[in-house]
Amino acid sequence: MSRRPLALAVAVLALLAGAPTPARADPGPPGLTWGECADDLPGVPLDPAVRCARLRLPVDWARPHGPTFELAVARRAARVPERRVGTLVFGPGGPGDSGVERIRKGDRFSDEMLDRFDLVSFDPRTVARTAAGVCTPDPTLRRPPIPLADQADFDAAVAYNRALWERCRPTSAVFDHADTLSTVRDLEALRRALGERRLSFHGSSYGTLLGQQYAERHPDRVRAVVLEGVFDHSLSVRPFVRTQAATLQDSFDEFVSWCDRSTDCVLHGRDVRSVWADVLARADRGGYAPRTSFDVTAVALGMLAGPRWPQLAAEIRDMDAGDPPDELRLPIAVAAFCADWPAAVRDYDEYAGLVREAAAVAPDVRYGAGLLAVQTCLGWPSPVRNPPHRLGVHTRTPLLLLNARHDPRTGYAWATNVARQLGRHGRLVTYEGWGHGAYERTPCTIAVVDRYLVDLTVPAPGARCAEG
Incomplete structure (x- = not known):
């Protein structure tokens, strides 16, 4: 029997016996102790407005009292505290981008965002400062070419990958638990540690998958979610x-x-x-x-x-x-x-x-x-921990999708497909221009996102921003 049904049964028996119900201890959110960031970014001096912390979390959320790791977190304080809206969490892309570095640099946000939000991000599992593995190829194996030429190349690619993963695995506590669903649990723990009743989130590229799946699993905890350069996780x-x-x-x-x-x-x-x-x-x-x-x-x-x-x-x-x-x-x-x-x-x-x-x-x-x-x-163990599926999101505020018409990495077709899956719980804004990422392209794209995050203003259906 799981702990929750067992606790419920004990409470019911106590009531039937006329005895007082023992109070359940609320462990509360994990703590964040903010301090100076490590001076580990060449050319980026330490900024007193930016503080760093480490959030201790379970390696495997199915075993909450098992082994733990530390999630590296950074926060840039709002420049105009009297106009502060709250905390905005940035979801880095890649996968493999560092959110801590993005906050340290402060170059991914408009002036209004810098003024009115505490900006927070993190290095996801296996990235940079968060249980990153030391992954060096086996020197005895030839790296297969891209594209592969024949079955021998295919077999060599599988062998090369598996050997690489076996060398990575012992060097990172979270290597086998780095899927986005695990990061969704990390993000929820971070929200609680920050003391935010509901989450304001801006995900970029692969970080949009985190935003989608968080909204799917915690719709009542969503204040506003921006998906910029939309990843489509429904595709085989x-x-x-x-x-x-x-x-x-x-x-x-x-x-x-x-x-x-x-x-x-x-x-x-x-x-x-x-x-x-x-x-x-x-x-x-x-x-x-x-x-x-x-x-x-x-x-x-x-x-x-x-x-x-x-x-x-x-x-x-x-x-x-x-x-x-x-x-x-x-x-x-x-x-x-x-x-x-x-x-x-x-x-x-x-x-x-x-x-x-x-x-x-x-x-x-x-x-x-x-x-x-x-x-x-190729060669990854099957089934995967977080298999593709169609979204089922039901949030009070629709998710805001922003995508360039001509994006070479997260294509416009992905954004329109995810918008269809979201239905009335999503709103797509099209930037009629080029490149990967659209937020800071024009005053229009900035205004669309900023008004949504600050005022919860949802753009009209079919909204577009002209090329920059």
Whole structure:
């Protein structure tokens, strides 16, 4: 019998016997003791307005009295205390981004947010200051290429991943409990520790999944939730890969259109698609070895997020002249992502089918980030702790969704699909521009989010902000 039914039974028996019911001890929220932050960010001096703390929480929420870990938390005090609205918790993206660093830098918030909210964030499980593992590849294993070429490559990728995870696991207490549902429990504990009756939350990119799932499980505790650059957790592997490729192709199309009309593009006057195709063909022939065609695509994936169109044009020009692309560096918190999203791919034939499907919707860029996600999680134990599902949110205040029309990472199709799942409990605002993340793009996007968070003003259906 669980502890709660047992306690209820004891109380009922006591009443029947005419004895007084023993008072239940309320453990209260875990405590936060604020102090000076570690001086561990080069170029970012300590700010007296920012304080840090560590919140001790269960490793496994199913065993609340079992082993614990410490969640690294940072808070930036409201600059105008007499106009303070409350506390706003920022949900970092990635997965793998540091919320502590975001608060230390203070560069992710408007002046009004800095004035009127205590801004709080944290490093999620396995990230930076929160039980981050030491994950070094097995030096005896070759890192498989992206894309994989055959069944031998597929088997090698599974072996490489599993060996990496076995080296990570002993170095992080929370490696096997880093899924977003566990972080939802962490966020609820943080809300209680902060003394906030209801949660005001702004999630970015992968942090929007945390906001969605918190609202789903604690609707009565939601004051306001912003989802910026919306992650769609309802997708199985095939539509995930397809939509990731399609949204990168869309952003590449926008880049080509800019290059055709702008003299700021160093490829202006040339057939940009043809130059790009020649670069990919050179990569296919081994011309940039050990870099592959995926490394070429990753250049576009990184720069279109800005978007940094002039720099992308210059990179393509240089690769066309023979310079290899930089080494792929797209870090991801594996223990979190792979516990949220199953890479249910049995063999190379299934994998190759995904590659073909991505290329069909993305003839120029071929892959998208979805293929990297698949390969990152090949071999992960099944079933995952937090499998994809359609949302069921019923909050008093609708969740505010904000997405760029041309986002190469969290595509507009994801935002519209999540908005459909939310129904009247969500409201999508479209930024008619480019890049990953939309909040600080224009005065309009800032005003939409700020008025929602400060005044709980929900935008009209179909609201849009023009490109910046």
